[in-house]
Amino acid sequence: MRFSAVSAIVLACLTVSGCGSSSSRNNVTAEQPSRETTSSVARAASPVPSANVGAIASQAPPQQEMLAWARPAPEAQAFAPVSRTIGMPVPSERPIAMITPDNPAIEATPGTRGQIYGHRFRDAKPINFGSRSPRKLAVHGVDVSRWQGEINWEKLRTQGANFAYIKATDGGDHLDPMFKKNWRKAKQAGLKRGAYHFFYWCRTAGEQADWFIRNVPREADALPPVIDVEWNGESSCKRRPSRERVLEKMRVFMDKLERHYGQRPIIYTAPDFYRDNLRGELLDYPFWLRSVAAHPSKVYPGRKWIFWQYSGSGLSHGVDGRIDLNVFHGSEEDWHDWVAARST
Incomplete structure (x- = not known):
C-alpha cells in the first residue's frame, strides 16, 4: 500500500515533467526561422563599387535653336524590351528582411532621376570656344574603346562622365576586346551608356548590322x-x-538596328566625311558631331545635333592617357526628359 502510493506520486510527476518538456521544445522550434528558400526570392548580387558624391553642375541656358532630339521610332514600343518578374510573388504576410550591401550600386532606381556630376575634366590641348563653350552645358560624358585600357568607372563618373558611348564593333567580324567589361562596369558605376559601331566600307551593311546585334x-x-x-x-x-x-x-x-532595338540610331561623323556625304541629308536622324576646334554651328552650319565631341585630348582621374570628351545639347532637365523618352 505505501509502495503503491509512492509509485503513483512518482508516475504523476514524470507525466507532468514530460508534458512541460514537450511544450518547451515546441516553443523553441516555432521561434526559429525556416532555412528553406524559394526561387521567388532573389539573392543579392555581389556588391559593386560606390562613387563619391560630387557637386551638381549649374544649369546653363540651352541653345534651343540647335536641339535635335530623336523621338522614338513609331514602331519602338513593339520592340522595346519587357521587364518581367520571374518566380512566385513573396506572400505579403511574411515580409523578408533584405540586407543592404556594404557598397550599394549607385544606379538610380527606375522612374527616378540620377545625379548629374559637374564637369571636372582637364584637357591636354584646351581650346577657347568663346561664349559658346561646352563648359556652359550641363551634362558631359565620354566615349571609350580598348585604347583606354582598364578604366576606373567610379572615379570617371565623379569627374563628370554622366554618360559613356562604348566601342562595340567594327566591320563584320571585330569585337572590341574591352566592350563587355566596359559595358558592365559603366552600368555598375551608374553611367548611362550606349554602344557604337565603326562602319567599314568594304563589308556589306547587312553583315555589319547583324554583327552589332549579335554582340x-x-x-x-x-x-x-x-x-x-x-x-x-x-x-x-x-x-x-x-x-x-x-x-x-x-x-x-x-534600319536594321532600329527594328531590333526600337530606337533610331545616332549618326557620329567628322567634318570631312560630313562635307562629302551628309550635308543636307538624313534630316530625320539625330547627329553626334566631332568639332574640336570650333563650335558645331561653324563647322556644320544649319545641322541640328544632340551630342558634341569637343575634345580628343581629355584628361581625367580613372583613365590613363587621353580620352574623348562630349557634351549633351541641353540642360539637366532636358537630359532627364530625353533619357526617360529613350527608356520607355
Missing part, C-alpha cells in the same frame, strides 16, 4: 546605338564609295 544586348536603359561614319586613312579598307552608295549603305544598317 550588343538589347536593354531598356541603354542609350540609342550609334553608327560611326568617317574616312579613316589608317584602315585597311581604302574604298570611298559615292555619296549615293554611302547613304544607301547607312540606311540599310540603321
Whole structure:
C-alpha cells in the first residue's frame, strides 16, 4: 500500500515533467526561422563599387535653336524590351528582411532621376570656344574603346562622365576586346551608356548590322546605338564609295538596328566625311558631331545635333592617357526628359 502510493506520486510527476518538456521544445522550434528558400526570392548580387558624391553642375541656358532630339521610332514600343518578374510573388504576410550591401550600386532606381556630376575634366590641348563653350552645358560624358585600357568607372563618373558611348564593333567580324567589361562596369558605376559601331566600307551593311546585334544586348536603359561614319586613312579598307552608295549603305544598317532595338540610331561623323556625304541629308536622324576646334554651328552650319565631341585630348582621374570628351545639347532637365523618352 505505501509502495503503491509512492509509485503513483512518482508516475504523476514524470507525466507532468514530460508534458512541460514537450511544450518547451515546441516553443523553441516555432521561434526559429525556416532555412528553406524559394526561387521567388532573389539573392543579392555581389556588391559593386560606390562613387563619391560630387557637386551638381549649374544649369546653363540651352541653345534651343540647335536641339535635335530623336523621338522614338513609331514602331519602338513593339520592340522595346519587357521587364518581367520571374518566380512566385513573396506572400505579403511574411515580409523578408533584405540586407543592404556594404557598397550599394549607385544606379538610380527606375522612374527616378540620377545625379548629374559637374564637369571636372582637364584637357591636354584646351581650346577657347568663346561664349559658346561646352563648359556652359550641363551634362558631359565620354566615349571609350580598348585604347583606354582598364578604366576606373567610379572615379570617371565623379569627374563628370554622366554618360559613356562604348566601342562595340567594327566591320563584320571585330569585337572590341574591352566592350563587355566596359559595358558592365559603366552600368555598375551608374553611367548611362550606349554602344557604337565603326562602319567599314568594304563589308556589306547587312553583315555589319547583324554583327552589332549579335554582340550588343538589347536593354531598356541603354542609350540609342550609334553608327560611326568617317574616312579613316589608317584602315585597311581604302574604298570611298559615292555619296549615293554611302547613304544607301547607312540606311540599310540603321534600319536594321532600329527594328531590333526600337530606337533610331545616332549618326557620329567628322567634318570631312560630313562635307562629302551628309550635308543636307538624313534630316530625320539625330547627329553626334566631332568639332574640336570650333563650335558645331561653324563647322556644320544649319545641322541640328544632340551630342558634341569637343575634345580628343581629355584628361581625367580613372583613365590613363587621353580620352574623348562630349557634351549633351541641353540642360539637366532636358537630359532627364530625353533619357526617360529613350527608356520607355
